[in-house]
Every structure is written in structure tokens, then in C-alpha cells.
Amino acid sequence: QVQLVESGGGLVKPGGSLRLSCATSGFIFSDYFMAWFRQAPGKGLEWVSSIRRTNTYYTNYADSLRGRFTISRDNTKNSLYLQMNSLRVEDTAVYYCARFGGDSEGKWWFDPWGQGTLVTVSS
Amino acid sequence: QSVLTQPPSVSAAPGQKVTISCSGSSSNIGNNYVSWYQQLPGTAPKLLVFENNKRPSGIPDRFSGSKSGTSATLGITGLQTGDEADYYCGTWDSSLNFLFGGGTKLTVL
Numbered sequence: 396q397v398q399l400v401e402s403g404g405g406l407v408k409p410g411g412s413l414r415l416s417c418a419t420s421g422f423i424f425s426d427y428f429m430a431w432f433r434q435a436p437g438k439g440l441e442w443v444s445s446i447r448r449t450n451t452y453y454t455n456y457a458d459s460l461r462g463r464f465t466i467s468r469d470n471t472k473n474s475l476y477l478q479m480n481s482l483r484v485e486d487t488a489v490y491y492c493a494r495f496g497g498d499s500e501g502k503w504w505f506d507p508w509g510q511g512t513l514v515t516v517s518s
Numbered sequence: 519q520s521v522l523t524q525p526p527s528v529s530a531a532p533g534q535k536v537t538i539s540c541s542g543s544s545s546n547i548g549n550n551y552v553s554w555y556q557q558l559p560g561t562a563p564k565l566l567v568f569e570n571n572k573r574p575s576g577i578p579d580r581f582s583g584s585k586s587g588t589s590a591t592l593g594i595t596g597l598q599t600g601d602e603a604d605y606y607c608g609t610w611d612s613s614l615n616f617l618f619g620g621g622t623k624l625t626v627l
Contacts (some may be wrong), residue, residue: 415519432563439520440555440563440606455614486580491562497551497569501610504553504566506574 397421397507399492404512411516413481417475417492417509424491430505431477433488443490444477448457482516489513497514524619527576531627532595538622540590546617550610554583554589555570557604557621566605567592598625614620 403415417429431443444466449454454466465478475492490512495504523541530536540552554567565574567583568591581592590607607619 439604439621440557440608440618442618444607445614445616457615493563496565500614501550502552502569503610503616504561504568504608505555505616506566506568508562508564510562 398495399494399507399509401490401509401512403494404474404490404514406515406517407482408518409482409484409516412478412480413482413514415490415492415512415513415514417477417481418495419473419475419518422494424468424473429464429475430467430493430495430502431475432491432493432505432508433486433490434511435485438488441488445495446475479514482514484516487514520620521611521617522619524605524607524622525581527623527625528618529625529627530597532597532599534595535595536597536625537594537623538592538605538607540592540619542588542590542617544549545590546590546609546611548592549612551622552583552607552609554581554590554592555606555608557606557627559603563606587624594624597626602626 396458398420400418428447444456446466463481467476493508497503551569555563556566557563570585571583580595584591604621606621
């Protein structure tokens with residue numbers, strides 16, 4: 396069955412960096428676009444970033460995160476990554492990876508989602 | 519403040535029907551498809567509806583989606599206590615950013 400498992404979360408000081416990973420199985424990873432989302436404690440869902448099938452193709456970021464976060468993927472390892480730099484207290488959240496569904500722009504949806512990994516930014 | 523507007527909460531009795539609205543604009547819902555996600559307490563989001571009104575396999579037909587103009591609606595019939603969750607609508611904007619509504623907490627009384 397399709398599985399997405401995030402890892403790499405933890406406690407980091409403001410200004411620090413962290414790299415999240417999303418290990419996938421049960422599907423042909425290189426055939427799918429992928430995305431990261433986050434959810435601050437007690438808050439709603441927020442899209443973070445998306446990446447198309449290879450790193451040389453399209454990536455996109457939420458405006459508030461552009462320049463600090465970098466999404467990447469390794470199709471040989473069936474894995475998705477999120478490099479987070481210059482972390483701020485407000486980046487504290489559960490981070491989820493998810494697979495794209497759908498066949499064209501404007502139609503895409505996200506299914507399934509991983510279980511999430513908690514990132515806490517605090518001094 | 520979310521670009522897509524949902525009611526913060528809705529409630530209904532078991533067996534009843536509830537609808538959750540999601541209001542946007544021509545730059546998002548008006549020109550793109552809407553998907554809906556259910557988040558049970560302490561769990562990851564789960565896709566409920568895609569492409570406005572389609573259900574993934576395994577989602578019961580008690581859940582339905584619709585879209586008209588710049589608004590979308592999620593309907594849930596035959597409410598069960600297990601439906602208590604947060605529900606989020608989502609769609610794309612013209613820059614291919616994915617937008618969520620603020621979420622609606624469903625309480626089954």
C-alpha cells in the first residue's frame with residue numbers, strides 16, 4: 396500500500412536549520428509531484444511547497460517561506476526533502492508530506508498524507 | 519486570515535445532515551477545482567472530495583461536494599459521532615499556490 400513517512404523533526408533554536416525527509420513506498424515515486432504542508436499548534440493547514448517530478452522542473456513555495464525553505468527530491472531513494480533555514484518561532488508546526496493527485500493544473504489534489512513530524516523552534 | 523472563508527464551526531445531531539461552505543473568488547475557486555480534507559483529532563488530513571464533487575474509493579456517499587461560481591460546499595448526511603473532525607476546503611490560485619480555508623470544526627451533538 397502507499398505509504399509516506401516523515402522524519403527529521405525536532406527542537407531547534409531560532410536561526411537554526413533542519414532537514415525533513417519523507418520516505419515513500421508503494422508507488423512509482425518518480426511519476427508523481429509531491430508537496431509539503433504544515434500545521435501550527437491549534438491552527439489550520441498551510442501549504443508550504445510543491446515539486447514536480449524531478450528537481451530540474453518546477454518548484455513552488457508559499458510567499459512567506461520563499462528563500463528560507465528549499466524542497467527537493469531524490470527519485471533513486473523514493474524520498475522527498477525540505478531544507479529549512481533561518482528558522483523562526485512561528486515555523487513551529489507539524490509538517491506533512493503528501494502526494495499529488497490529478498492530471499492537470501487547477502485540478503490537483505493531495506492524497507495520501509504522511510503522519511507528520513513535529514518541528515519546534517524555541518530558545 | 520485565510521483567502522478561502524469557511525464557518526469556524528457547525529453542529530448537528532446524529533443522523534442529520536450538515537453543509538460546510540467555502541467561499542473564494544474568481545482568482546481561486548472560480549477558475550480551479552476544489553478538494554476537501556477531513557482531519558480527525560490527532561491525525562493527518564485525509565482526502566474526502568476531489569475535483570469539486572468526486573469521492574476517492576473508500577469514502578462513503580454520505581459525503582458530497584459541489585461548486586457554484588466562487589463557492590463550494592461539502593455535504594455530510596447521516597451524521598455519525600465518528601464524523602467529528604475538522605474539515606478543510608482547498609484550491610489553487612493563479613500562481614499555483616495551494617490555498618486552504620480556515621477549517622470548520624464539526625460537532626455531532
